[in-house]
Amino acid sequence: MKKIKIAYIGGGSKQWARVFMYDLALVNDLCGEIGLYDIDIESAKRNKAIGENINKAPNVVTKWDYKVYSDLDSCLNNADFVVISILPGSFNEMRVDVETPIKYGIYQSVGDTAGPGGVMRALRTVPFYEEFAKAIKRICPKAWVINFTNPMTICTKTLYDVFPEIKAFGCCHEVFHTQDFLCDVLKEEKGYRPNRNEIYTEVSGINHFTWITSAKYKDDEIFDYLDDYIDKHFKEGHYEHGSNEQYKTDPFAYANRVKMDLYKRYGVLGAAGDRHLVEFFNNNWYLKNPEMVNEWKFALTSIDFRVNQMYERIQESKDLASKKKPIELKKSDEEAVDLMRAILGLTSKISNVNLINEGQMPQIKLGSIVETNAVFTHDSVRPIMAKPLPEAVLAQVNRCQTNVETLYEGIKNRDLKTVFASFVNQPLCSNLTLEDAKALFKEMCEKTKDYLTVYNLDDLNSL
Template structure:
């Protein structure tokens, strides 16, 4: 593979695409790559195409770049497919996921991974990803699908059930970002820290966090006990105090994966732990504004385009598979193959679930690491989220809409704020509001 063919699906996510393009084209071995940019929004696609050419000039690369609204053209013969779509977009889907629950008294922070918002996002996303994967089976069966789309665990699990022939790895930046945050809290350069992390996406924990062979957990625990922690990280430091391990995903995310921090009648908890309700809609509005700013800068030839390497794993995987240079990245894969051909990566999590573990990558592709057993309290907490993921995936795969309600009923945060009648009514209302974004067999009853 001398000239890799790389398809960007959802390339209208211009800022994210820019970062990945900069990462990829900064490698001399990838500078001549065949880049295919695909999106259904022509205006956004045009902006990303301009970005791609400017990034290439900035880093001195000479890729072949095409932009197309024809998905088949983008996928045809692709060695790598990078997926960054958002089904339903901010308007109407994300707004619906926040505003309808709010009317029932259910408050959320991000709503894209678990909870009622995560369930709805999975219902509208997994079928689209599966349809795309069937196209990959036809047009690029040997591709590696790099999925950046949430809800990560449910997407990976659903694709494993529906289109197992396509090799897929889910990529997130929570592991490496959190390592940087903790290093900053401790005043240690992150490159001097050794860590091992495992679990499920957005609920993986550092099993080892060391500096020069010494565990840093005593120092982290001292910070947690002192209360002198960054105000945006109070939730995670509190969980460190209770569980003995630090979780990878941000406090605003994690606060809605558990029943402890957002509870009806306990707004004092929101203040104590600095829980930012409605954070994701604010973030979306900011990102939309960022896209407008980027478009304006692109139209000004005198405005320099800054290209710096991000912490995303995508370019590292592509570079390692093209050159053979071995690396370790963190990827989301199934805990064990559905055909039973190998044992579990994390021994005390279910056979059939998606896990986030370190993976060796070289010319042979993604090779996950077998972790063994993790601390039982961590496995138990993860299981509360896996229950919701399992039932949501089961609903999508079988078309049994009752499992959507079961998933919502078992969700830790939803059940902390609503009773059963409210959960059933809210779920049906959301299915009705999302309409054709939801597969026909799962849509709201008349």
């Protein structure tokens, strides 16, 4: 059994930490310490209590030592893995990200990766990641770093730019859901449904704007059945995890109508959920107004919903920590623990991952962050050459990737004029006049200035 230390930055997480801890408790070849570091130390202490209760669950396989750290360096000391999952800012800032653009006719279904919200979230997040990268370089330079924070692409970019020798990658589960969708297609068209891990999907793009160019189960190319399947289901849609109408009550649900529409147009399948994909296109395509959103059968995730969900999760954490609610230990569909086991040489794994482009996507600028498949083996994560994207898709991916590069340079140099160049070129801002774009950017910066202290907001006057 391998004994390791995992340093968890954002260890007060209200949801993902528990998923991670559950999965770790159910493997039989890893053990050791999980160090929890969070600016909200009380939340980290609750997760420590939850972890200790997990250790007492009847079906626990491995018991871990949970420790709360009040400073980052101590948490990172002797770490074999560093996991980063943080919320940059509060829901007050996210409310600005999502709600302020509405008065300019810009609706966002998520607001954490692309569009005005994605830019503002990056402004808040990158300075934190600069410090994380410096600390990792200083304290545990050989540790493997797994990022789960959005905006995924620019967070991973920051880690590599500050510490080029870092061993880091970004993990996102959106592709998993699309694989489930493809398995449902196979079930209807061929009469059998494999597990998503039994199909192989060719993946390429950037995070949340990732595309599947081929999907195979044994000798079956699932794309061969997509035209007929979409013809039958385009109007009502199909949600791989529930009802086609579930989006009406669950703002994280969708009916894949956008995904089907894109496949009809381009012949490749968007590999993220519809609510992410739509934010990379002109806002009149799918996000013109709430009525259009409803027609496409996804939802605008409101901040009020997120706030209420946060309070529910805090209460659930308290109940689990105090044993008021029993631990129900079961494995998730996430792959982080499997990837760690592969890096430790206990298995091997192929999965989609966000890495520096070393040529695995030759159509995209080298050195940028792209999402493709990679092989995970002992102390190694090697990207796999991706199939080329159609030119029409590539043009849009390149635009969005260029926006990330421009945005990063602006943030790195604390140059709000360059940041604005990325802001105004976001597809969701396509219908803004230049003056309206300036006004919106200034307003969003002013409303979130408490988290933008590393920038000189007086520079906004020179836009």
